Amino acid sequence: MTPALNLWVQERVNKTQMSNLGRMWLRFRRNRAALLSLVFIIMLMFLALAGPHLNHWTYSDQVLKNANEPPGNGYWFGTDSLGRDLFTRVWHGTRISLLIGLFTGLCSVTIGAVYGSISGFVGGLTDEIMMKIVEILYAIPFLFYVILLMLLLDPGVNTIVLSLAVVSWLGTARIVRGQVLKIKEEEYILAARILGAGKGRIIMRHLIPNTMGPLIVMVTVTIPDAIFAEAFLSFLGLGVSFPVASLGYLVNEGIQGIRSYPWQLLYPAVLLSLIILAFNLIADGLRDAFDPKTNS
């Protein structure tokens, strides 16, 4: 190949690679529910940052004589049993829940991607052993491992992210391995190899860009799972520690006063459900955008 032709080929290749994610975005944009959810989540992130500062209460300020106030009277969402402003606490909780979701999603997908790609790329006995380990761990719901880990470690946001990430990467590892195995057999990899591309170049230029789609989907799938798992743990008394509150913690507090003070349950419960719903819709949209064939 002449240098000019070489350059031309290179450019074409770059262009198609760039447009892979671009095309995904184009298809995603057409899914109105998913796009709306994305806007909703961005709005929530903004509110989670700004919300706790919109009035003069902090999430741990207690005014005991104003305990269990209904919404109104200077408290937009009412107060809880210790006279803390629920509006501030709900948005602070949203912040904690979103943070836990995002960090867990990123950590868990990173671990899974590294594990899965090593397993798929090396292949052979290594692959078999690594996948056997995944299979054994997979037999038990990951909440069991999280519960055991949480018993072992001190409660707190960091611990929750850590233990959720440590146990929730199994699905990603499987998907990435499958993807790597599939791509390895593709003809363009063979072509690249014939043209003299080394292992490193194939990993950097072909494997990673081509697994980006499923990885992005996996992050969005893991986020609502993590938010749910954290809420579940808070519910069991293993979640974030007093006086910090996540949405799950607030729901748990709200259930205790459900008879007399239903607003203490309603606001965090509705918000928690909407967040999980939005992330699920985004994940659905991304999945369809990445692989239109699964759209049924």
Added chain:
Amino acid sequence: MIYIIRKVASGLITMLVIITITFILMHAIPGGPFDSERALPESIINNLNVRYNLDAPLWEQYSNYVQSVLKGDLGPSIKHETKTVNSIIKEGFPVSFLLGSIVLLAALLCGVMFGILSALNKNKWFDYGALMFSTIGISVPSFVLAALLIYYFSLKLGWFPAALWDGWTSMVLPVISLAWLPAAVITRLMRSSMLEIMSKDYIKAARARGIPTKALVIRHALPNAVLPVITYLGPTAAWILTGSFVIEKIFAIPGLGQWFVLSISSRDYTVILGLTIFYSFILIGINILIDIVYTFLDPRIKLMGTGKGE
């Protein structure tokens, strides 16, 4: 047959790994089981250690533990002098089993039925309605759903008791809160697999022969379309199991999940670990059972498992 033996062997290995993990975790937890606010005299601690065999070397404790678990003895409770893990299981499991079976059945029936109806009414109002309900089911955490159900149906309308375990009226709300999510997932699975099957040639041929839709769906499409749902039964069982922790707590159902939550909050380590092992055993057993049933329903899978099908 080889396939089944392999599945069982793999399940046993998994069990052993889980017992080992739980054993290691039990010993990694900081603080001894007899730590309390009032320091106990040295001699009492020593006696207690001897009583629970905690003075033996670690590997000996491990082999003792594995042996007693294999014999079916999951050990005593540290916090409740009169109870053992086995007696707790005997007390709580029948209740949880009853609840779990009803939930599983309800989820399966609703999911399969709505899935078929959605597929047959593709892109009509029924389909969109089912899609909406299943999206809600997947997004609303079970305990949030339970709380909202209690608020409206127990407190506002007074139709069902808020927390009780006596008769069928007390079962309605817990079953709905636990079954909604699996029912939603099964509806989606069933819908897409039904759509796929209905476009197959043999269905078209049957339709051309003039077989009415009802018989076509029940006799020809359903047996094939239901296969993906059966593979989802394992995750469903796992979901019901973990879901039962919070649901039993909310509705004050005296089941095993309630005990598990209680032992977590009172840090009753032997009960937590014993119940974890018991739950793992149940789940692995269910998964092996599903695999075996599946090979009978879909003989193709047996060949793939032994590598002869390739």
